[in-house]
Amino acid sequence: MSAPEDPRVPSRDDESAEPSNFLRDIVLADLEKGTHDGRVHTRFPPEPNGYLHIGHAKAVHIAWGLASEFGGKFNLRFDDTNPEKEETEFVEGIMEDVRWLGADWEDRLFHASDYFDQLYEWAQHLVREGKAYVCSLTEDQVREWRGTVKEPGRPSPDRDRPAAESLDLLERMKRGEFPEGRYTLRARIDMAHPNMKMRDPLLYRIKHMAHHRTGDTWHIYPMYDYTHGQSDAIEGITHSTCSLEFQVNRPLYDWFIENLPVPHEPRQYEFARLNLTYTVMSKRKLRRLVEEGHVSGWDDPRMPTLKAMRRRGYTPEAIEEFCDRIGVAKADSTVDFSLLEWAVREHLNRVAPRYMAVLRPLKVVITNYPEDRVEMVDCVNNPEDASAGTRQVPFSRELWIERDDFREEAPRKFFRLKPGSEVRLKHAYYITCDEVIKDEAGEIVELRCSYDPESRGGSTPDGRKVRGTLHWVSCQHAVAAEVRLYDHLFRDPFPEESGDFLENLNPRSLEIVEDARLEPALGELTRGDRVQFMRNGYFCVDTVDSTPGRLVFNRTATLKDTWAKIQARG
């Protein structure tokens, strides 16, 4: 990349460059100054206690993006310091998600638990230096002694415990000689510090619990603050990115780096986490949705989890585009769901092959078309991509069209099928509606139409204009399938802001179409295939419930629907 002629021209004018943001600018400046020996090394540090969601995708995108753009490295590190909540099950799931997003940690998969020995040695170091002590206050006492945001705390009676004594107690804590809660190891900083995090924070607590990786080796486990920065230091992380709520932890992060003989000095930078309209992002709330049965699981396509979005048909490319568009900043914000939808449409429009599928079938009989005749018509697979080619679709006397595409009494702007009017059947023929057949209840059950043999392929020698073009499926060739239509999980764009978020669930977030009629080629699709149902939306074959004999499709996103807007306006 050559330097711009005019230095004031931002580099983002260069199409190959990432849009800039304050983190990127910091890295750029560090590279300029030669900080960290000119290295860029980032990491994504999930706790393996749940599944990743779109907010985590932003965090991965930032960390991985910084590393990949500047020829740096990216680590995946599981922050597994609390054996109570962590499970191996999540480790595999998270790796799958991060890999799917396209972030490559190469051979650098780590666990904070890899550093337990080193962390323990450093804890002893702090004790010897008079910077940490074993405290015998109970949990409640610690809380009480800590003071409040407005009042300073009081020093623990053990604050001046001799180093030798603390060392001995710490060793015995480690060996499991004491019950949980009996002692903690605390940093000796400042009980009157205006930042609560600096009031002699806990470094270790006793937990007689097996760890998913270290087994029964430990009876004490390090706290997040004592673990995170040092793990970054050990791995040579240069820019440790995290979300805004950790800003108050940064002075403590720095304190450990300054007071320990670490091999490297990482720096922490915080950005605003992602919020999205019409959904919730907190692990606790997502867990409630799953556990209380409001969704079918963590991979229910309505969930904002990555495994759900993957199942729904979202692509990593779409998520990356979305992340590029939302930017990186420090202001709390909630992004419009429509931007995510735009991103997935933008990608799928380019790559999804088009097919015809009728979701709510209405029979059309073409009275002047021979009963036993079947013609194969040529259909374009993707008008955005000539290389996608064409396919043959069978056309016959009896067809299914969309119920919405016929109106017995139609408004002026309705240019689909109505009595006496002519429309085009996509890639096939023009038809005119001659007669409407109803049952005893007055329900329309069939349309009798006539076709113009001259219009084969969808145009006529006389060049007459036909305003509406409908998709269709030949009855005798149709494949039946289940189609699941998803809408926002919540009806309120800010479900957390008014009452219990569960009260804002959208009762129509899932509509199941049991008996859609598809053109035969769709019957050949396999799990995970992504397509466009023309005039309907983007769909993918469900990876869980679909079988070759009974296809199940998930709607990823609708197409933009200008007609729906016109109708809504009245």
Add this chain to the structure above:
RNA sequence: UGGGGCGUAGUCAAGUGGCUAAGACACAUGGUUUUGGUCCAUGCAUUCGCAGGUUCGAAUCCUGCCGCCCCAGCCA
């Protein structure tokens, strides 16, 4: 009301003293169209939370005020 952050359009977000405040999404209008999709064109902040001040010149600097978020887990 201690400390740490943040307020630019409906939503994100550039901008860091000097031409008419980027861009995207959304929205609106028109055009093209064998998907009411895509695509194309146009419009959409006389003003940057508010009020003063400094300056020839302020979203950018100063002062005061207002609002929102985070911190008192032996969670991360």
